[in-house]
Amino acid sequence: MLVKLFKHDFRAHxxxxxxxxxxxxxxxxxxxxxxxxxxxxxxGQLISEESDGYPLMLSAAIGGTLLIFLAxxxxxxxxxxxxxxxxxxxxxxxxxxxxxxxxxxxxxxxGAKFLSSAVWFxxxxxxxxxxxxxxYTGAVLAGGEEFRVAMTELWGDLIDTLxxxxxxxxxxxxxxxxxxxxxxxxxTGAILFGASVVRKNKALAAVGMVFAVNFVVNLVxxxxxxxxxxxxxxxxxxxxxxxxxxxxxxxxxxxxIGAVLAAVFWWMSVRIAKKSVNIE
Amino acid sequence: MDSTFLPPTxxxxxxxxxxxxxxxxxxxxxxxxxxxxxxxxxxVEEAVTADxxxxxxxxxxxxxxxxxxxxxxxxxxxxxxxxxxxPVADPIAQTPSAPVGRPMAAVACYGLTKRYGSAxxxxxxxxxxxAGKIIGLLGPNGSGKTTFIKILAGLLKPTAGAVLIHGEExxxxxxxxxxxxxxxxxxxxxxxxxxxxxxFRDFYGDFDERRAREMLSVLGVPVDGKLKTFSKGTRExxxxxxxxxxxxxxxxxxxxxxxxDPAARDFILHTIVTAYEPGATVILSTHLIRDVEPILDxxxxxxxxxxxxxxxxxxxRADTGKSxxxxxxxxxxxx
Numbered sequence: 001m002l003v004k005l006f007k008h009d010f011r012a013h014x015x016x017x018x019x020x021x022x023x024x025x026x027x028x029x030x031x032x033x034x035x036x037x038x039x040x041x042x043x044g045q046l047i048s049e050e051s052d053g054y055p056l057m058l059s060a061a062i063g064g065t066l067l068i069f070l071a072x073x074x075x076x077x078x079x080x081x082x083x084x085x086x087x088x089x090x091x092x093x094x095x096x097x098x099x100x101x102x103x104x105x106x107x108x109x110x111g112a113k114f115l116s117s118a119v120w121f122x123x124x125x126x127x128x129x130x131x132x133x134x135x136y137t138g139a140v141l142a143g144g145e146e147f148r149v150a151m152t153e154l155w156g157d158l159i160d161t162l163x164x165x166x167x168x169x170x171x172x173x174x175x176x177x178x179x180x181x182x183x184x185x186x187x188t189g190a191i192l193f194g195a196s197v198v199r200k201n202k203a204l205a206a207v208g209m210v211f212a213v214n215f216v217v218n219l220v221x222x223x224x225x226x227x228x229x230x231x232x233x234x235x236x237x238x239x240x241x242x243x244x245x246x247x248x249x250x251x252x253x254x255x256x257i258g259a260v261l262a263a264v265f266w267w268m269s270v271r272i273a274k275k276s277v278n279i280e
Numbered sequence: 281m282d283s284t285f286l287p288p289t290x291x292x293x294x295x296x297x298x299x300x301x302x303x304x305x306x307x308x309x310x311x312x313x314x315x316x317x318x319x320x321x322x323x324v325e326e327a328v329t330a331d332x333x334x335x336x337x338x339x340x341x342x343x344x345x346x347x348x349x350x351x352x353x354x355x356x357x358x359x360x361x362x363x364x365x366x367p368v369a370d371p372i373a374q375t376p377s378a379p380v381g382r383p384m385a386a387v388a389c390y391g392l393t394k395r396y397g398s399a400x401x402x403x404x405x406x407x408x409x410x411a412g413k414i415i416g417l418l419g420p421n422g423s424g425k426t427t428f429i430k431i432l433a434g435l436l437k438p439t440a441g442a443v444l445i446h447g448e449e450x451x452x453x454x455x456x457x458x459x460x461x462x463x464x465x466x467x468x469x470x471x472x473x474x475x476x477x478x479x480f481r482d483f484y485g486d487f488d489e490r491r492a493r494e495m496l497s498v499l500g501v502p503v504d505g506k507l508k509t510f511s512k513g514t515r516e517x518x519x520x521x522x523x524x525x526x527x528x529x530x531x532x533x534x535x536x537x538x539x540x541d542p543a544a545r546d547f548i549l550h551t552i553v554t555a556y557e558p559g560a561t562v563i564l565s566t567h568l569i570r571d572v573e574p575i576l577d578x579x580x581x582x583x584x585x586x587x588x589x590x591x592x593x594x595x596x597r598a599d600t601g602k603s604x605x606x607x608x609x610x611x612x613x614x615x
Contacts, residue, residue: 001483007482008475008478008482011475012468012470012471015468015471089468094464094466095466095467097435097460097462097464097466098466098467100434100435101433101434101455101458101460102455103452103453103455103483103484104483105452199396
């Protein structure tokens with residue numbers, strides 16, 4: 001049943017998410033040409049730096065780049081919002097009459113929704129990475145030799161640093177995954193809880209509960225995330241005098257707390273779904 | 281009497297209706313003496329309360345309690361009970377299995393109560409509905425019909441009491457045997473009809489896809505069409521077709537003809553009568569009695585969250601000389 005639920009939920013997501021992916025692709029293509037324009041202008045290939053039109057062209061290129069980045073960020077935000085809107089619609093609105101009369105358990109329902117959401121968010125991440133790659137290619141193509149050398153050095157340094165700290169890389173990846181899982185169940189749990197405590201204005205209650213829960217939980221977890229981020233910044237900047245500060249320990253703590261919170265919110269979601277959210 | 285719309289099996293509660301001017305009241309046994317006594321009720325009361333320790337094996341394989349209809353001395357309909365004198369003391373504690381020699385009820389509920397906050401939607405409803413019948417769940421707006429159906433569908437948990445569907449509490453297993461038509465559109469409007477069919481095929485083992493496609497074909501609904509491109513009426517028909525194309529044991533149809541034109545009502549009622557699985561039970565909630573009366577085998581009048589009256593449709597018509605619609609208007613008269 002989990003596979004069937006996943007299939008239908010994945011398909012339901014596709015109706016909303018495919019247009020967002022198309023928007024990301026369009027932004028990426030625009031970004032590619034914009035980077036050609038920006039790098040070409042910046043390196044003086046398109047227009048002389050002494051020319052009267054140079055500042056205007058450079059401003060346009062920089063403005064365009066900012067807009068492209070904003071559009072890509074907005075697309076990812078929309079993608080995440082759509083994931084939770086779909087969750088709300090299928091669990092709280094009229095669609096819930098179908099959702100909760102399917103012969104499946106509450107755990108299967110929530111689990112399938114998590115998996116399909118994760119896959120679609122992963123697709124979004126891939127699309128964003130490809131968009132970034134395309135824009136970077138545009139910049140390299142038009143940026144000239146000097147730009148290519150600078151980029152090679154930057155990437156080389158970053159790769160070297162990561163290679164020297166494999167445990168850190170592993171913990172960072174693990175922390176990202178756990179944090180995303182925690183965020184998903186934190187928000188879905190808050191949606192179900194908010195919608196279950198009122199009979200009317202369920203959407204408002206759900207959104208309010210999401211903000212309230214996020215505020216409280218993030219206040220606590222930010223202590224650990226800020227500490228570990230600070231630690232890594234120091235580590236990567238090579239400040240020898242602060243090497244005793246162990247960011248990995250903070251990160252491990254953050255991972256553990258994230259995992260516990262994810263489990264708590266999962267349990268809460270399943271419990272509310274089992275008792276039913278008193279859909280109206 | 282063949283009809284077995286069973287009142288509470290505790291035996292400590294007997295319903296009667298007594299027309300007093302403009303209203304029909306329902307009284308329980310301990311309040312009977314406060315009103316004009318009715319001989320039949322008193323006789324039954326004695327039978328119910330005299331010997332609670334009767335040996336079960338001495339009992340016939342008849343229903344534990346059975347509502348009968350007969351004229352009172354004033355010629356008005358009176359519901360009496362021939363309740364078995366050895367009921368289980370705690371109705372909620374009854375086992376799901378049916379007594380020996382008696383078919384298991386399609387739906388059995390005991391002391392079913394549902395409150396939204398402090399507002400009661402259902403109050404101590406005890407009822408057993410037989411299998412293989414089309415039963416009208418009839419009552420005015422706000423009488424608790426939808427709440428009752430939602431509990432059966434597993435959408436709501438009762439505040440108190442118990443409900444059994446073919447001996448099972450509402451859950452994953454009953455959802456597999458219950459085909460539920462809510463009064464709302466449950467499909468994402470972006471779905472194609474074929475998506476809806478696939479969803480039903482994947483989750484309901486009793487879904488007859490061929491029958492669904494045939495019915496949709498008769499209606500002229502393209503299976504590759506998106507729901508949002510259809511009219512509201514067509515979307516409702518698609519939903520009805522999918523629900524009725526299941527070979528379910530119990531169909532729960534919540535206001536299936538509410539808010540549709542007379543021609544659509546005819547289609548819906550025709551679909552219900554022709555498509556439902558023989559041997560299955562259909563519970564149909566509505567307040568449009570006149571439209572559904574021809575297809576009903578039995579009825580339950582629900583008012584203010586309580587069962588006001590229940591019985592076999594044909595019998596009550598013969599005994600009272602009134603149609604269900606007329607009886608409904610009497611029972612729920614507003615002035």
